[in-house]
Amino acid sequence: xxxGIQFFSGFTANDxxxxxxxxxxxxxxxxxSIALGTVLGGIFGWALHEGRLWATVLLAPVLDVxxxxxxxxxxxxxxNFAPIVGLNLDAFASGIVxxxxxxxxxxxxxxxxxxxxxxxxxxxxxxxLGMTYWQDLRYVVLPIGGRAVFPSWxxxxxxxxxxxxxxxxxxxxxxxxxxxxxxxxxQEPFLILAFxxxxxxxxxxxxxxxxxxxxxRWAL
Amino acid sequence: xxEYNFHWRPVLRSLPDLLEAGLVTLEVASLAMVLGIxxxxxxxxxxxxxxxxxxxxxxxxxxxARNTPALFQLFFFGFGxxxxxxHLTPYTIVLAGLTFNCAGYLAENFRGGFQAxxxxxxxxxxxLGMTATQAYTxxxxxxxxRMVYYPITNQMVWAVLISxxxxxxxxxxxxxxTQFFASKTYRIFEYFAVTAVxxxxxxxxxxxxxxxLAMKLFKY
Numbered sequence: 056x057x058x059g060i061q062f063f064s065g066f067t068a069n070d071x072x073x074x075x076x077x078x079x080x081x082x083x084x085x086x087x088s089i090a091l092g093t094v095l096g097g098i099f100g101w102a103l104h105e106g107r108l109w110a111t112v113l114l115a116p117v118l119d120v121x122x123x124x125x126x127x128x129x130x131x132x133x134x135n136f137a138p139i140v141g142l143n144l145d146a147f148a149s150g151i152v153x154x155x156x157x158x159x160x161x162x163x164x165x166x167x168x169x170x171x172x173x174x175x176x177x178x179x180x181x182x183x184l185g186m187t188y189w190q191d192l193r194y195v196v197l198p199i200g201g202r203a204v205f206p207s208w209x210x211x212x213x214x215x216x217x218x219x220x221x222x223x224x225x226x227x228x229x230x231x232x233x234x235x236x237x238x239x240x241x242q243e244p245f246l247i248l249a250f251x252x253x254x255x256x257x258x259x260x261x262x263x264x265x266x267x268x269x270x271x272r273w274a275l
Numbered sequence: 276x277x278e279y280n281f282h283w284r285p286v287l288r289s290l291p292d293l294l295e296a297g298l299v300t301l302e303v304a305s306l307a308m309v310l311g312i313x314x315x316x317x318x319x320x321x322x323x324x325x326x327x328x329x330x331x332x333x334x335x336x337x338x339x340a341r342n343t344p345a346l347f348q349l350f351f352f353g354f355g356x357x358x359x360x361x362h363l364t365p366y367t368i369v370l371a372g373l374t375f376n377c378a379g380y381l382a383e384n385f386r387g388g389f390q391a392x393x394x395x396x397x398x399x400x401x402x403l404g405m406t407a408t409q410a411y412t413x414x415x416x417x418x419x420x421r422m423v424y425y426p427i428t429n430q431m432v433w434a435v436l437i438s439x440x441x442x443x444x445x446x447x448x449x450x451x452x453t454q455f456f457a458s459k460t461y462r463i464f465e466y467f468a469v470t471a472v473x474x475x476x477x478x479x480x481x482x483x484x485x486x487x488l489a490m491k492l493f494k495y
Contacts, residue, residue: 123432123478124471125439128450132471135464139279217344224443231346238354245358248351252343259342 066241074247077233078254084150084229085216091151092158092215093208099159100166101192114163121160127221129153134225150222154215161211168207169200202273209266213259220255230254285460286469296452297473303369303441303448304434310370311377311434312427316416318378319385333382340379345437348372353444365446369438377434384426388419421493428485432478439474449473 099118102110121129134149144152173196181191223232234251238244286293321333340348349372352363363371392415400410420427442450449470457466 120475123436123475125436125450125474127439127442128453128467128471128474131454132464132467135467139464213342217342220344220346221440223346231344231350235350243358244354248347248355252339252347252351255343255347256339260338263342 064241066237066243066246070237070241074230074233074237074250077228077230080227081216081219081229081231081254084147084154084222084227085219088151088154088158088219089212089215091155093162093212095155095159096162097166099163100168100170103163103167104170118160118163121157126153126157126218127224129157130221130224146222146225146227149225150219150227154219154222157218158211158215161214162208165204165207165211166200169204170196171200172203173200206266206270206273209262213263216258217255281465282462283465285456285462286465289456289466290469292456293449293452293470293473296447296449297477299447299452300435300438300441300449301477303366303373304431304438307370307373307377307438308427308431308434310374311381311430314374314378315381315385318382319389322382322386323389336375337379337382340376341383345372345376346440346443348375349440349444365441365444365451368444369441369446369448372440373434373438376437377430380433381423381427381430384423384430385419388422389415391422392418424485424489424493428482431481431485435474435477435481 099114102114130150130153133153134144134146137144137149177199178191178195181195182188186194219229220231223229223235226232228236230251234247237247241247318333318337321329322337325333349368352368352371352375356363396414396418397410400414401407405413438448439450441448442454445451447455453466453470457463460466
């Protein structure tokens with residue numbers, strides 16, 4: 056009459072809910088970081104284009120570091136650095152900070168490309184029509200340059216969405232971490248990974264296809 | 276403010292091990308790139324020339340590689356294949372995952388390269404008496420490789436950066452080794468800071484080497 060101990064249990068409806076919640080967290084952390092990073096990156100891109108001394112000497116090399124060090128290292132580094140300077144950040148907040156700066160570093164180049172895509176004569180024409188510097192930036196450069204680099208921006212945003220999976224290294228339970236937890240318990244790796252993969256794919260594939268289409272249509 | 280005492284001595288003591296692990300990172304990334312370039316060429320040609328199941332397979336490969344997180348791909352080769360009783364070593368997991376990813380991204384670059392090459396060149400080559408294979412190996416592929424030289428360089432950098440995910444599947448490349456030492460000594464910040472520097476240097480060396488090679492290769 057031995058009572059066996061059950062270590063593993065099957066995949067239940069509850070687990071599905073758990074994964075859906077984790078998928079929501081993936082969306083949340085990506086959306087926040089992409090939004091904040093895009094704003095910051097736009098400002099950085101503008102600064103790089105303007106070519107002020109501080110931008111070329113300070114900003115450009117720093118942004119380069121964010122692009123040359125693996126994101127996972129940046130995450131671990133920041134997560135362990137924050138307490139040293141007295142900041143008490145949880146995995147979510149640390150993830151947001153790191154993903155935002157990472158996005159900003161990537162968007163900066165895109166934004167700079169966008170500003171450079173607007174020809175100098177066009178901008179001079181705007182100024183000679185009496186627009187101020189900021190009006191020119193807002194009503195001429197933003198619509199034209201923004202359109203030129205919108206497809207690349209989509210690429211960056213989708214990249215960040217996929218890279219948000221790395222925040223799991225800090226223990227933030229996003230989709231991939233949740234999958235890992237469930238796999239350990241249910242021993243059904245294929246099914247669960249297929250779910251997770253399908254979610255990322257369903258999000259990324261239509262958007263990248265759309266961006267590609269726009270790129271083709273606007274490439275003239 | 277700084278109540279934390281930095282201890283760099285243990286890091287310096289294990290620096291030789293870290294540098295050696297850096298070589299492992301370079302090795303696995305280079306190998307994945309070599310395989311990825313070969314497979315990427317094959318995938319691109321299949322997608323351009325063939326129809327039927329082979330083309331479908333190639334398209335699925337490329338889209339999956341580009342639209343799911345790299346970490347997901349590693350997990351898939353890690354425990355996903357375990358569902359079929361296929362257990363790979365950490366080295367093979369990382370190599371397979373990186374190759375899968377690089378081949379997918381490079382295939383798209385190659386496809387663009389092939390499409391950018393005028394069809395008349397093939398016809399000219401054929402009319403000079405070359406066979407189809409000769410035309411491809413001597414005329415088309417060298418030019419395409421030249422067109423995609425910079426994308427390949429970027430992909431190499433990317434391969435080095437995502438090889439850091441080896442840490443998540445227990446592979447002792449640079450990140451995995453760092454994590455091993457960090458958890459042994461609890462000097463997490465110090466170890467990862469040094470590793471970040473090593474990654475930065477590796478990336479810069481790759482970019483420099485690529486530029487020097489380009490000067491030699493593309494003189495004419």
